[in-house]
Amino acid sequence: MSFRAKAAAAVITLILLVGLNYVFEGLGDFQIDPYYARIVSLIGISITLAVSLNLINGQTGQFSLGHAGFMAVGGYTATFFTVAWGASIAQAMGSTLMSPLGGSVVMVLSLAVGALSAAVAGLLVGIPSLRLKGDYLAIVTLGFGEIIRVVILNIPAVGGATGFTDAVPITNFFWIFAMAILTIVIVRNIRASTYGRALAAIREDEIAAEAMGVDTTRHKVLAFVVSSSLAGIAGALSGQLFATPLNPANLGFVKSIEVIIMIVLGGIGSITGAVLGAVVITALPEVLRDVDKQYPGLRMVVYALLLILMMIFRPQGLLGRRELSVDWLWKLTRRAPAATPGGGGNVDEQ
C-alpha cells in the first residue's frame, strides 16, 4: 500500500471508531446494551494483550509467563498518573477529565506513562534472563509477576488488596480499539521488518541465528520491551475502564496463563490467530454462564484439557503461523476440504 492508501485507511478506521464510540458509550440517542458493550470492551483489551504477547512467545520463540505483571506495572502507573495529576492537567487546559478534550489528552498521556513504565520493567527483567537459554525466562517472568503483585499489595496509595478503586473511568470504546489496532500494526510491521526476520531466526534456531551474525540478546530484549510496553497499554486501558478497578488478585499467574491460552488456541505466531483467541477466550465465559453455574469450575478444567490436547495434536495452534485473511478464506472455500491443513496459506511476512 502506498502512504496515501494507508492514510486513507487510517482515516476511515478513525471515523468508524468515533462513530462506534457513540453507539457503544451511549453518547448519542442509541446505545448498545451496556452488557454487550462491556464484553466488547474487554475483548478489545484482550486483543492488545494477546497480540503483544505473541510478539515474544510466537514470533521470537521465547516464553514469557509474566504478561500480567507488565500489564499491572503499566496499569497501575497510568491509573495513578490520572488519579494524581489528571484533573489538574485537564483544568490547566480549561477542561475537565469527563469532558472530551481533557479526557482525551489525559488518556493519551496516561497511556504513554503506562507504556513507558512497563517498557522499563521489561528491560529490567529482560536483560538478565534473556541472556540465558531455555526455560529460565518462563520462571523469571513468572517470579517477576509475583514480585509485582506483592509490591502492589503493600502500596496503600493504589488500594493494596482492595484494588485501585479510586481510578477515573476515562477509558472508552474508541481508545480500547484504537490501541488494539495500533498494537496489531506495530507487531505486524515489526514482523515484516529486518528485526522480525531476525526474531524469526532466533525462534527457529538461536545458535544458527547467532552464527549468522544476529545479535540475539539485543533482539530478544527489544522484542520483550515492545511486548511489555504494549501490555502496559492494555493495563492502562483496563485500569481506567468503568467498574473494572485493577486488583492484584486478578493480575497474577492465572491472568498470564489466560493470555497464553489465547495465543495457543489461536496460533502461536499468528496475529489474526491471537485476535481470534482473545475473542473466544474473553467471550466464552459469558456465553457459557449458564453451563458454568451448573458445573462450577469445569470451564477451567476444559481449558486445561484444551491446552494439553492442543499441544499433543496441534502444537502450533489452530491457525499456526498462518494469517486469517479474506484471500485465504476464499481459497479455502474453492478448494476441496482435504486441502485445508496446508492449503493456500497466506504465509506471514507477505
Next chain:
Amino acid sequence: MKAIIGRFGLLALACVVALSATAGCERKPAAGGANPTTGDIPVGFYGSLTGESASFGISAREGTELAVDEVNAAGGVLGGRKLKLIVEDDQSKTDEASSAVTKMITQDKVVTVLGEVSSSRSLAAAPVCQRFSVPMITPASTNDKITKVGDYIFRTCYTDSQQGRVLAEFAYNDLKARRAAILKDVGKDYSVGLTASIEENFKRLGGEVLPVVSYGSTDQDFRAILTQIREQKPDAIFATGYYPEAAIIVRQARELGITVPILGGDGWVGDSLQGGREALNNCFLSNHFATDDPDPTLKALGQKFVAAYKARFGKEPDAMAALSYDSVYVLADALNRAGSTDGTKLRDAIAATSIQGVTGKLAINETRNVDKPTVIQEVVYKDGAMKFVYKTTIKPN
C-alpha cells in the same frame, strides 16, 4: 519501520483531534426498565462460587437461597409475588463481578442486587448498580468505602471500623490487655481494614500496639513472625485474617509456647477453624449472632436459623450465610413497604429499614449502614469438638 511508525504517530495525533468531539463520559441516564406489576420478582445474587474465596461465596449463596425459599413459602412479597433468585458466579474476580452485575441488571432486569462478601468485589460492582439506579445490598463487605459509592448502595453488616473498635475494647477492658500484637493478611482487604481499625482503637484506649506483622494469603508457615512476636511479650494477639489461616496461626503460636489470648473477627467463623484443635482454647472472636445469646429474641431467631440451615445443608452456618440470610429479609421487607419494584422507591424503602434479623437489629442509618450490637464469643475446644460460647455483647456507640 521507523517511517511507518512516524507516520502513524501523525495519525495518532489526528485521533486526538477527532476525539475532541467524542471522548466524553457524560452519559444519558439508563432507560428505566419496565416494572411489571405481576409475576415473579427477579433478584440478583453475585458471589465467588469458584476461585480462591469460593467457600465464602458458597456460604453466602446458601444463606440467600434459604431465606428466599422461606420468604416464598410464607407467601412471597407484594401480595403473593415470589422472589426469583438469579445467581451469578464471579469466580472471585473483580472484573467478573462487574460483568455479572451488568448482566443481571440489563438482561435479567433484577430489581435488587445482593452481594458480595469480599469488599474489593463489592467496590468493583457498586458503581454499576449506582449507574443503573438498582439498589445493591451487600451482606458482608466491611470496607467503609462501599456505601460511599452512592445512594443506591446499602450494607447490612457492621463496618471494619465498628468491628475493630469492639475487638479492641474487649481486649482492653475485659481481657485487661495492654500490649497487643496484630497479624495482618496483606492480600485480603478485610484483614487490612480490620487491622487499621483495631490499631487505632486500641491506641485510643491507651494500649500499646506492637508493629503490625503482615503475611501473604498463600503463607502456611507463621513460625517466623510468631517467634518475633513471642519475643516482644504481648498480652493479646489479634489475628485478623480468615479462619483457614487462623487455625494454623493459633496452632503454631501454641507450639511456640505463646499462651496469651488470640482474638479474631467474624472472618474466623467457619467449620474448618476446628483444625486449630486444642490450641483454640483461650481464643475469642467477634460475631454477628450467638445461639446461646441471653437475649431471648436473638437466641430464638439464631437457633431457628441454625436448625433450618443444618437441616438443608448438613453443616453449621458461618457468618457469611447468616448475613446473607438477613439481607434477603431486608429486601423482602423493603419491597412490601415500597409497594413496587421501582428502583427509586425501593431505594427509599431500604433506606428506612428497621427489622429484627438473625444477626441483630437491622436499622439502616443515614450513611446506609446498620448500627447493630456485636457479640463476643469464646472458642472452646473439648473432646474433639469446637464450640463458640457467648461472652458479651458490645453495643454500637
Next chain:
Amino acid sequence: MDTFLQQLINGLSLGAIYALIALGYTMVYGVLRLINFAHGDVYMLGAFAGFFIANAMHLDANPSILGAIVVTMGSMATCAAIGVLIERFAYRPVRHNSRLTSLITAIGVSLLLEYGGQVVFGAAPRFFPQMIRSETYSVGGVQITNQSLLIIVVSVVMMFGLEFIVHRTKIGTAMRATSHNLAVAKLMGINTDFIIAFTFALGSALAATAGVMVALSIPKIDPLMGLMTGLKAFVAAVLGGIGNIPGAMIGGMLIGLMETWIGATSYSTYRDAVAFGVLILILIVRPAGILGTASVEKV
C-alpha cells in the same frame, strides 16, 4: 539468642518442606530437561490421597505411627501411578517437540490438577487428621514439634536414598544415561520409555511423601496449595543447581532460612517475593546454581 536459635529451627523446618518437593523437581528435570510444573500439584494430590486414606482408617481418633506409615505408603503409591499416567498421556506424546510445547503441556497438566481438584474436592480448605499425636519439645527456650523434626529427618533420608538410587544402582545408571543422551541410551539397549516413566513414578512418590509430611505439620490442605509451594521449591532446585540432588537440599534449606529471616524483620510482607528475587539474582550471578556445573551448548 533464644529467638535466633528458634528462628534457625523455624527456617530449617520450612526449608525441609521446600527441599522435599525440590528433590522431585530436580530429578525429573535432571533426566528430562522438563520443568514439571505439575509437580507441586502432585504434592497436593499426595496430601489429599493421605487425607482420604487416613480418614478411611479413622486415624484421627486413634493416632498411630504404623497408621501414618501406611497412609504415607498408600499416598506414595497413588501418586506414583498418577505420575506415570501424566507422563504417558501428556508428556510422552510431546517429548520430541520443542521445549516450549512441553512447557505449555506441563502448565496444562498443572491447571488440570488444580481446577480438577477444585471440582472434585471442593475449593474449601480441609484439615488433615492428626495421625501422630503432636508433641512439642522444648530445649532451653527453643521449641520444636515432633512433626517438624520428622520432616527434616525424612527429607535427609530421601536425599540419601535418591543419591543411592541414582548413583549406585543399575536403574540409576540407566537414568543418568538417559539424561545424558536419550538417543544414544536407547541405542545402548536402555528402555528409555520405562526409565522416564520410572523417574516420574519416583518423583511423584517423593512429592506424595512431601504432601503427607507437610500436611502432618501444617494440616490445612486445599487444591491450590501446590501452586506457590511448588514454585518456590522449583526456585530452591535452581538455586542448588537444577538436576543436582544435594543441591536441591541445600537450595531448599537456604530458601527456608531466607524466608524465615525476612519474616522476622519488618519486611515480613515481602516474604513471598524473596524466593523469586533470589532466582533473578542467581540467574545474573551464577545461572548454574550453587552445586550445578554450567553446560556448554553444542551445535
